Structures are given as C-alpha cells and as structure tokens.
Amino acid sequence: MEQGDALTEAPRASGTVTLTNLAKRYGATRALDGVSLAVAPGEFFTLLGPSGCGKTTTLRSVAGFVTPDAGDVAINGTVVTRVPPHLRHVGMVFQHYALFPHRTVAQNVGFGLRMQRVDKAEIARRVAEAVALVQLPGYGGRYPGQLSGGEQQRVALARALVTRPAVLLLDEPLGALDKKLRDHIKIELKRLQREVGITTIYVTHDQEEALTMSDRIAVMHRGRVEQVAAPRGLYETPATAFVASFIGNINLLAGRAAGSNTVDCGSATLAATGAAPAGAAVAVALRPERVRLDPTGAVDTVLAMTVAHVVYQGETVRYILKSDAGLELQALELGEVRFTAGARVRAGWAAADAQIIQEGIA
Amino acid sequence: MTRGARVLLLGPYVLLLAVFFTVPLLLMLAISLSRQSFGQLEWTLTPQHYIHFFTDAYYLGVLADTLWLGAITTVVSLLLGYPLAYHLALTRSRWKPLLIVFILSPLLVGIVIRCYGWMILLADRGLINATLVQHGWLTTPLPLMYNKFGVTVALVHVFLPFMVLSLTGVLKRIEPQLIEASQTLGASPRRAFFEVTLPLSLPGILAGSLLVFSLAISSFVVPILVGGFKVHVLPMVVYEQMLSVFDWPFGAANAFVLLLISVALIAVYIKVTERALRGIV
Ligand SMILES: Nc1ncnc2c1ncn2[C@@H]1O[C@H](COP(=O)(O)OP(=O)(O)O)[C@@H](O)[C@H]1O
Ligand SMILES: [Mg+2]
Numbered sequence: 001m002e003q004g005d006a007l008t009e010a011p012r013a014s015g016t017v018t019l020t021n022l023a024k025r026y027g028a029t030r031a032l033d034g035v036s037l038a039v040a041p042g043e044f045f046t047l048l049g050p051s052g053c054g055k056t057t058t059l060r061s062v063a064g065f066v067t068p069d070a071g072d073v074a075i076n077g078t079v080v081t082r083v084p085p086h087l088r089h090v091g092m093v094f095q096h097y098a099l100f101p102h103r104t105v106a107q108n109v110g111f112g113l114r115m116q117r118v119d120k121a122e123i124a125r126r127v128a129e130a131v132a133l134v135q136l137p138g139y140g141g142r143y144p145g146q147l148s149g150g151e152q153q154r155v156a157l158a159r160a161l162v163t164r165p166a167v168l169l170l171d172e173p174l175g176a177l178d179k180k181l182r183d184h185i186k187i188e189l190k191r192l193q194r195e196v197g198i199t200t201i202y203v204t205h206d207q208e209e210a211l212t213m214s215d216r217i218a219v220m221h222r223g224r225v226e227q228v229a230a231p232r233g234l235y236e237t238p239a240t241a242f243v244a245s246f247i248g249n250i251n252l253l254a255g256r257a258a259g260s261n262t263v264d265c266g267s268a269t270l271a272a273t274g275a276a277p278a279g280a281a282v283a284v285a286l287r288p289e290r291v292r293l294d295p296t297g298a299v300d301t302v303l304a305m306t307v308a309h310v311v312y313q314g315e316t317v318r319y320i321l322k323s324d325a326g327l328e329l330q331a332l333e334l335g336e337v338r339f340t341a342g343a344r345v346r347a348g349w350a351a352a353d354a355q356i357i358q359e360g361i362a
Numbered sequence: 363m364t365r366g367a368r369v370l371l372l373g374p375y376v377l378l379l380a381v382f383f384t385v386p387l388l389l390m391l392a393i394s395l396s397r398q399s400f401g402q403l404e405w406t407l408t409p410q411h412y413i414h415f416f417t418d419a420y421y422l423g424v425l426a427d428t429l430w431l432g433a434i435t436t437v438v439s440l441l442l443g444y445p446l447a448y449h450l451a452l453t454r455s456r457w458k459p460l461l462i463v464f465i466l467s468p469l470l471v472g473i474v475i476r477c478y479g480w481m482i483l484l485a486d487r488g489l490i491n492a493t494l495v496q497h498g499w500l501t502t503p504l505p506l507m508y509n510k511f512g513v514t515v516a517l518v519h520v521f522l523p524f525m526v527l528s529l530t531g532v533l534k535r536i537e538p539q540l541i542e543a544s545q546t547l548g549a550s551p552r553r554a555f556f557e558v559t560l561p562l563s564l565p566g567i568l569a570g571s572l573l574v575f576s577l578a579i580s581s582f583v584v585p586i587l588v589g590g591f592k593v594h595v596l597p598m599v600v601y602e603q604m605l606s607v608f609d610w611p612f613g614a615a616n617a618f619v620l621l622l623i624s625v626a627l628i629a630v631y632i633k634v635t636e637r638a639l640r641g642i643v
Contacts, residue, residue, distance in 0.1 A: 063546055085545040086553075092546040098539040102561050111557075115548035163547065 015076040015166030022071035031057040033223035046202045048210040049220035055203040091160030092169045099144035106140035112163035130162040168200045240359035244285040253284040267325030271300035274356030290353035291331035299348030394614035411615035428596040432579035435517040439525040447529030477587035508590040516588045525570040532566030
C-alpha cells in the first residue's frame with residue numbers, strides 16, 4: 001500500500017482521519033480493543049472517557065507514537081499506520097505543552113517551519129502571524145520559563161498550527177490550568193479551531209469540556225468506542241448504559257422489554273422510546289430534569305412515589321423518590337422547594353424523554 | 363528549624379574547612395611568595411618562582427602536556443560516556459542496577475591495583491603485545507605504555523564514571539514529550555537528538571567535562587605508574603620540588619598555578635553555562 005507519500009506534499013488545511021479496527025495490548029491490558037472512527041474535515045472531534053480507557057493511546061496512534069497491533073490509521077485517505085511521526089504532518093499539543101525550554105517563543109513556533117526548510121524571511125512572517133493568531137504579539141523573544149501556563153498553552157497551539165498540519169491533536173490540553181483560565185481558553189480554543197478550520201481530535205475526561213466544544217464526541221470505555229454522536233444526541237439518546245451514566249446524571253431503571261416502547265420493571269410498566277426484542281434485559285434511561293412531579297400536562301407514565309430525600313442545590317432542587325415496590329428515581333427541578341421528605345408525589349414523564357437501552361446492562 | 367540553629371549547624375563544617383583547607387592554602391600561597399636560602403624560609407613577597415615557572419621551557423612544556431592530557435581525557439570520556447549515559451537514562455531493563463555497578467567499577471578498585479592492571483595489559487610484554495607478537499602479527503611491540511597514550515587510557519578508565527553520572531542525571535530529566543513534540547513538527551529521530559536532546563544535555567556535558575578535566579590535570583599516581591616517569595605532569599613536578607628537591611617555594615608556586623587554572627576553568631564554566639542555559643534552568 002502507498003504510505004506517507006501524500007503527507008510530504010504541501011499539506012491541506014484540513015484533513016480526514018480514519019481509524020479502522022485499531023487494537024493495542026500492553027501485557028494483559030487491552031488499551032485499544034477494536035477502535036474504528038471517521039473524523040470529517042474541519043470537525044472538532046472529541047475522545048471522551050474515564051482515565052485508562054484508551055484515549056491517549058488512540059491519539060498517539062494517530063500521531064505515530066503508538067504502532068497498533070492490528071488495524072489501520074489513515075490521514076487524508078492515505079494509510080500511515082507504519083509511517084514514523086515526523087513524516088505524518090500532524091500538529092500536537094501535549095498536556096504539559098512540551099515547549100522547548102532552550103528556545104524563545106519565536107524559535108519554538110518556527111521550529112516546524114525550520115524542519116521543513118522554509119526560508120528565514122518566510123518563517124519570520126508566518127511565526128508573527130501565528131503568534132498574533134493566538135494573541136501573543138510581542139512575546140517572540142521570551143523564553144517559555146517566563147510565560148504563565150495559559151500563555152505557554154497558546155504558544156504550544158501556535159507551534160502546532162503554524163505548519164498547517166492535516167490534523168490537530170490535543171491531549172487533555174486544559175488539564176494543567178486552573179478552572180477560571182480553563183473556561184476562558186475553552187472558548188478561545190474553539191474560536192481558533194473554527195477560524196483555522198482545522199480537523200481536530202481532542203482528548204478529555206471532562207464531559208463538560210467535551211459537550212461545550214465538540215462537533216461530535218466518541219465516548220470510550222475499556223478500549224472500545226461506546227457511542228459516537230453530537231453532544232446533544234449523546235446527552236439525550238445515550239446508546240449504552242455506560243454512556244448514559246458517564247454523561248451527566250441519569251436514572252437507569254432495569255426491566256424487560258415488553259412490546260414496542262414499553263418496559264416491564266416488575267412493579268410497573270414504563271413508557272420509553274426505542275425497540276428491543278420482547279423479554280430482553282433492558283434499562284430505561286431518564287434524565288432527572290425530565291421527571292415531572294405532580295404533572296399537569298400529558299405524560300405517558302405516572303408512578304406514585306414518596307419523597308425520600310430533598311437535596312437543596314441553590315439554583316436547583318434534587319428529589320430522591322422511592323416507590324412502595326422499592327423503585328428509586330431522581331428528579332431535578334428549577335426554583336423553589338415544592339415537596340418535603342415524606343410527601344407523596346406522582347412522578348411522570350413523556351415516552352419521548354426516556355430511552356430504552358439494551359447495551360451494557362449488567 | 364530557626365535560622366540561628368541552621369547557621370549553628372554549619373559551624374563544624376565551616377571550622378573544618380577553615381582549619382584544614384583555607385589556612386593551609388593561605389600558608390602555601392605565602393610559601394610560594396617566599397624565598398628559601400639554606401633550607402630556611404624567608405617570608406617575602408617575591409614573584410620570582412612564578413617568573414621562573416613561566417620563563418622555563420621545561421615547565422611550560424610540562425604545563426602544556428598536563429593540559430593536553432586533561433583535554434584529551436575529557437574529550438574521550440565525553441565521546442565514550444555520552445552513549446552510555448544516554449542508554450542508562452532511557453533503559454527500563456531490569457539489568458540497569460548491574461550496568462550502574464559496571465560503570466562505577468573503576469572506582470571500586472584501588473588506584474594502584476587499577477594501574478597495575480593496565481600495566482599487565484599494556485606493557486611491552488603485556489597481554490596485548492605478547493599476544494600480537496606471539497601470533498606473528500607484529501615483530502616489535504606497540505608502544506602502549508610509558509607514554510601519553512597509556513596514561514590517557516588509564517585516566518579515561520577511572521574518570522569515565524564521573525562523566526557518565528553527570529550526563530545521566532541531566533539526560534534523565536529531559537521530558538520525553540519534548541522529543542515527541544519535535545518529531546510531530548517534522549524532526550527525524552536523529553534531528554530531534556541534535557535539536558533537543560543534545561542542547562538540553564549541555565549542563566551535564568559541561569559539568570562532566572569540568573569534573574573530568576580538573577581531576578585529570580591534578581592526577582598524580584596514574585601518570586607515575588602508567589607513564590613511568592616518561593610522561594611529566596604538573597602534580598609530579600610539585601611532588602618532586604616538595605619532597606625530592608626540597609624547594610618548597612617553587613613547589614608551592616607550581617601547585618598554585620595548577621589551582622589557578624582550575625579556578626579559571628570554573629569561572630569560565632559558570633559564564634558559559636549561564637549563557638547556554640538561558641531558559642533551561
Ligand atoms: N506504554 C504503556 N505501557 C503499558 N501500559 C500502557 C501504556 N500506555 C497505556 N497503557 C495502558 O493502556 C490503558 C489505556 O491507557 P491510555 O490510552 O493512556 O488511557 P487514557 O488516556 O484514556 O487515560 C491503560 O490501562 C494504561 O495503563
Ligand atoms: Mg490520557
């Protein structure tokens with residue numbers, strides 16, 4: 001197969017990344033267990049999952065630092081699985097930025113261009129442009145040790161972007177920053193990515209980061225991709241129990257599929273959306289904020305329950321409810337406390353707000 | 363701990379340094395500036411012994427040889443030690459502790475024994491020459507000993523550990539991500555070494571080189587045993603003047619020249635590192 005040739009040509013501003021059945025083992029650990037993904041040109045694509053689920057290994061396979069045991073990596077349609085990192089033409093931002101401490105900001109940013117033997121005047125011009133892009137004009141002569149964490153982060157970004165790589169890879173780039181700066185840089189990063197239009201693969205274990213920045217998110221668990229979806233789809237229609245519980249807070253009510261859009265959980269019959277073979281073990285996934293207490297409008301399921309706990313959270317109030325048969329449910333409401341512990345309430349929801357989940361039910 | 367207690371605890375060492383280092387040093391400086399007649403020291407302030415040293419071709423030759431031996435020992439140690447240190451810094455092998463023991467092994471053997479070891483190998487009838495001659499590959503033995511070559515070999519052998527340890531410490535602290543970053547930016551592994559690893563290991567190169575050079579120019583036993591009085595170095599001259607000729611002022615002046623060279627080197631080292639390390643530390 002043709003490998004790498006296309007990458008040494010003048011790079012395109014944005015590219016595709018395709019992973020096919022990637023597998024990687026470290027001893028007994030399956031770091032990657034059949035990962036397949038297709039990232040579209042210009043897309044902000046996020047790998048989300050708990051620590052140790054294989055996000056970094058996936059990203060490093062794209063960069064070329066991990067050679068998978070099986071499967072292929074293609075960038076811009078060219079298979080690069082066995083192409084060394086320096087010929088892949090990817091931009092990468094490391095968690096601790098990995099700026100060269102013995103070089104100035106300008107030398108750091110210009111490094112990639114120098115490797116490409118771009119002439120000096122052109123390097124100077126493009127470095128100035130990149131430094132301006134990340135809003136650090138006048139910082140060219142400083143050393144990384146003289147910059148704050150946020151500034152270092154931006155230099156790392158400029159350095160990765162200045163060579164116009166096919167794809168930008170970021171491994172938990174906000175992990176080392178404090179919360180306030182993180183929120184600021186999150187917006188900044190997204191703006192920059194749109195402006196440059198570069199295909200981006202972003203790794204994080206922080207669901208909020210993933211939800212606010214991504215075009216699409218792949219949720220990973222134990223070396224596998226559980227679901228790929230846009231943020232809203234992931235939140236509203238989780239495909240597996242793992243995704244449902246990893247993203248936000250959710251009620252998972254175990255039961256057996258009974259006909260279309262109904263689940264029998266023993267003590268009650270629940271309405272939900274989704275199909276499953278009759279009798280299959282399933283769960284109903286229901287966001288707490290979709291549960292309506294003493295509903296006035298139309299609902300598809302109503303359960304008589306008792307308020308077990310009331311958790312006052314300022315902006316919101318969380319109710320822990322129990323049915324007489326032992327079913328537990330959380331409900332979330334905005335505004336004032338309407339019920340106190342021990343009160344009897346009717347909890348209801350629309351079938352469209354509850355999802356039948358078949359995958360990953362214990 | 364309070365500041366007072368801290369300073370108090372420095373006391374014993376400061377005292378030790380004062381009594382056994384500073385005072386003798388000052389005494390030696392005084393002796394090097396004194397005059398000696400009929401075995402009696404006259405406390406003067408004469409530069410005559412220094413003038414003697416720097417105007418006599420023999421002593422200048424010894425000085426040049428001493429510096430040359432120091433330089434060549436340093437360069438060879440660096441060239442041999444760098445790959446060793448690089449491997450030591452990166453390896454995750456379980457044999458690593460054993461490798462460290464091997465590297466330190468020259469320091470675990472007494473200096474005289476070590477030198478006799480080299481004599482057994484390098485002498486005209488030593489293992490190497492005997493083998494070569496016996497097999498008819500050579501008719502006359504190679505001059506491996508009683509010359510600068512032999513002395514250099516023996517010096518490199520004993521000072522290599524200092525170079526390796528200085529380098530390993532620095533190489534181990536270089537973030538692997540820096541090398542990866544340079545690779546994603548288009549540097550081949552070889553280029554990454556020269557652009558990132560080598561410049562970042564400069565502090566170790568300088569520290570190791572300085573250490574080896576200072577140790578090499580002040581070594582005494584190795585040049586005597588392996589050089590067999592055919593290789594003359596400054597420490598030997600000091601010894602001769604002090605203990606054979608009994609010209610203490612001149613011996614002291616020689617010792618001071620050696621000391622000043624070391625001090626000057628350290629000064630240069632500090633200046634150079636300050637420049638080279640901008641940003642690194
Ligand atoms: N170089 C390695 N050697 C051994 N195990 C590794 C190595 N890299 C990753 N792993 C293991 O593979 C799994 C996935 O790791 P990683 O991709 O770093 O996870 P994540 O980035 O999602 O936290 C983890 O169990 C980790 O311990
Ligand atoms: Mg990781």
